[in-house]
Amino acid sequence: MNWEFETIAKHTLDILLIVDQHQIVQFATPSVETILGYRPEEFVGVNAFDPLLPEDRDRLMQSHKEAIATGEPRVDEYRVFHKNGELKYFESRVMPVQNHPDNLIVVSIRDVTLRKRMESELERRKNRYQELQNCLKNYSQDLSGVMKVSELKSRLIHELNTVIPDSEPQMMIYDRESKAIEGEYPVSLAAVLTNLTVGKLKVENEQIYILIGDRKEMAYILTIKSSSIKESMDLIWLETLVHYTVMVFESLNVIESLMSQLETALQKSEKPQWILRLLFNLSEKQRMELSSDLHDTVLQDQMALYRNLESVLKEYQFDSEVDRQLKGIVHGLLDTIHQIRMTCNELRPPLLREAGLISALENLFDYTQVTSTFKIIFSVGNMDSLMINEEETIGIYRIVQELLNNAAKHSQASNLHFHLSRTDESIHLHYLDDGVGFAAEKLTPSFKSMGLSGMRERIQSLNGTIEFTSQPGAGLSVKLQVPLSV
Template sequence: MEKPDSYSYHQLFDMIMNHKTHMFSIVDRHRRTIYATPNMQEVFGFTLEEAGKRDAFDVVHPDDREYLLKRHENLLASKQSNTSEYRVITKNGEVRHYECKTTPLPDTKDYLQVVSIRDITDRKLMEMELERQKNRYEELQKSLKNYSQDLSSVMKLPDLEARIRSELESVLPGSNPELHTIHPEKADKNAQQLPQISVGRMERVDNKMIIKIGERNGHAYILSIDASSIKEEMETIWLETLAYYTVMVFENLNVIENLMNQLETAIQSRESPQWVLRLLFNLQEQQRMTLSGDLHDTVLQDQIDLYRRLESLLNKYEIEKESKAKLKQIEQGLLDSIHQIRITCNELRPPMLRELGLERALENLFEHIQVTSTYKILFTNAISPIPPLTEEQTIGIYRIVQELLNNAEKHSKASILKFHIECEEGSFRMVYTDDGIGFNEVKLNPSFNSMGLTSMSHRAQSLGGKMEFISKPGSGLKASLELPINDERSLA
């Protein structure tokens, strides 16, 4: 190949060295610089003569120097090229990230090494930001999981206030959460507008984020935090989800308080509490339906939107392998979250229960559970088709089955679960048996230690039926449900 007439090879080489983004140097065994490209001299602020009098590692960040010294010793001993990543301090005092590939020349005088250096600061900062976002996302998901689990033990409003305050202070430092109780007629002019905010909806008022938790005894309960504590979109989504959980529990506490008052009145007047139980379960189903719809229409859609934007980013831009792998982890995390939210929505509001009917809905439930469970489910139906059931009866039976499955998953250690449906003299009957570890008869008595059994019994009682349990240690569990069909008892 002939060189162009207008340039010498020396001129072409200087042109490459002066304008190349990579930096090159040649150092000896003592790390004294023999040669350095002009751009390297510019970045580190020394001349070639000055560089020859100092250790090349003097510009390396102190925390990385020992690591590089060992790498250099290994390179001299092995005579093999190696690649390192480390931080340096530029002449301006700025910390930058570099990737260095060193090629040893063991047969040269003073054991020279050719060093190729490139600035990877932008890539490292992006990787660190991706890692930070991944860790933050996992932290927020863990927070929601723990919070939702803890709410199951919240029985009083002060406990709910303390729990949400603790969670906000922990996850959003500097949020300064406050729960305000406002009476619309007694509040000042500015505060009078706050009770008009929709329950569960987050709005910004000046420098505060405001969420209305609910109303109680004519007072609006308003949660406020400093808006500056929310730094990114995922924290906004987290706060919205936290608010939905809190609103649901707040409303349930109101319902429980009202029902307890009504129940006390009913007992004192010797009235049957069946209607109270029906009211409780109907309100519970309404809350489940509302929460399912809210999760589906807000949180789930936000997660799907984030997933699609990330997917578009991965497809649209060329991203380095390591960064792409981290993005893929985040993408998979979003998919897992979307899947879990959909499962939660389906558990809160069984899909197509009314359209499919009880038998098909139970078959779908068993098929879904069977995929991840360690036990086998056998389902038999002695009546086909199942006599017409009210929607309330259908959802009641479905919920009892869910509770039996939940008990088997958590406690029974059973390998086989059997569900049998039949009809006897105008009554719907379902018999459940398993080969689990069973339990003492004392647990069959209503108590807070057997809330699952009590809940199923109350559910059956609310529909005018009854539920019986037979069990002893080592003999599994037998549960029998009996409900009247087309009988006024079921609607009493």
């Protein structure tokens, strides 16, 4: 061995092997001890594929045979056991020695364990991030149908148990007058009761305490195990989840208190029109605030993260696999940004104020059509110089949204027809689909499913009328009329 080759062999960071046609190692550089734990003399004379993970061995042996047969270089990735039993990831570059009687092969082996772990961690983080974003989206959508504090509590506890299984969430109720706490509670709660702020996380003795809000001198306090929050993305998710929950709790607190007083005063009679108008106006205000908060906080944070990651990709060079993973995260961020924008649009429909009801409905139908299996046919008659107030506009728009949601979930329809028209005194909407329909008894005012009750109350709040017609197998027809206020 000349001194130049000896210098290279002793100081190369990669493993260099010479392997014969029988897969026996004829030469190994000293780096084999640094990387695999074997002294070179231990490695020489043994089968080169013995340390490989059994699942990879046959594939690499076949690759070795093909390299000898074709005389072409090969590149492979595989897993190897270190002498101490640790699993390592290797990348090998195989070059056959041309015209050698023993069909020798020179193998350059690089330890890529760190890279593989980074790739695996990036993939795990990307998947976790996407999971958290999807959960937030579904949670925020579900909150639009929550009408009681008890329902909010159940939905919140379910979400925490699902997303962070070891969080052990509890909702405790503290009576500020009697200083009593319902149910079992951590000992450290007493120490933080006076220091809790609505929506803020307080860590004490391995517990996270969050004051969701107060109702009738009763404080609703969420507690979870602090050890369950293991990453910064989980903490951001929890803070965002709490933000949504606090907003809905405050709105429900107002609504439930008002409804309780009204139901007592009216002795369980039907809700008056003005009460329904008030409730729907409060609901729209809540949607608007939530849309604004999502746009100004969560969306801006995601966009800043996207721009920073784009900058990193442009400024630094990464291995192709790492680059692919990072670009996957960038695409995931773009999807999340798109989803948040769509959620904001659902909460606060674009064009409704600026362009009016017809343009807003056309935009809604175009967006819905892209992701739906049914065809939407929208027609307009005698709508020139239409002038309706914002309350009527949003009321009709929300009913159309509910009809689209019901069609997607229940109707199995192929075609949905919407016809909007007006007379001198009222505006009319006729909806017709060719879906499965349902029994007539489900059309009664007492029937609460499929959003029919909500549509009735929405129309009642506008002093209008709504008529449902359906039979099993005969689709659904909905006719509504809203008097024009101007």
